Amino acid sequence: MNQAQNDHLTSLHFNGGQEPTVLNVFAAFSTQAGDLLDLIIAATGFDLTPGQRANAIEHGLLVAQSGEPSAESLAASWAKQKDLVEFASAVRRVFIPV
Numbered sequence: 001m002n003q004a005q006n007d008h009l010t011s012l013h014f015n016g017g018q019e020p021t022v023l024n025v026f027a028a029f030s031t032q033a034g035d036l037l038d039l040i041i042a043a044t045g046f047d048l049t050p051g052q053r054a055n056a057i058e059h060g061l062l063v064a065q066s067g068e069p070s071a072e073s074l075a076a077s078w079a080k081q082k083d084l085v086e087f088a089s090a091v092r093r094v095f096i097p098v
Helices: 025-044 050-065 071-079 082-095
Strands: 004-008 011-014
Touching: 025 050, 025 071, 025 082, 050 071, 050 082, 071 082
Parallel strands: none
Antiparallel strands: 004 011
16 A cells, blocks of 8 residues: 545545555444544534433434444434434545545
8 A cells, every 4th residue: 555645535545556444433333332422422513411421322323223323324314303414414524535
């Protein structure tokens, strides 16, 4: 692997003819919910109350039960929760390229 370019938030391109690789850091939400939520909070700069945090983990785990979580699937689930709408918007702004 020569030099890596990150010209898209979810794709990593390598020199040398390899195909782009999609990295989904949210895929492990079912086993690392707290750590991944901490990463999301740090990246968005959004503070969650303890109740919001518990709600985000609960609904994130529900997403994980139905398939591999992604930034979009987590944000969509959180956007349906009255107390997480603004957090979901922050997640979309930071993690989902336009």
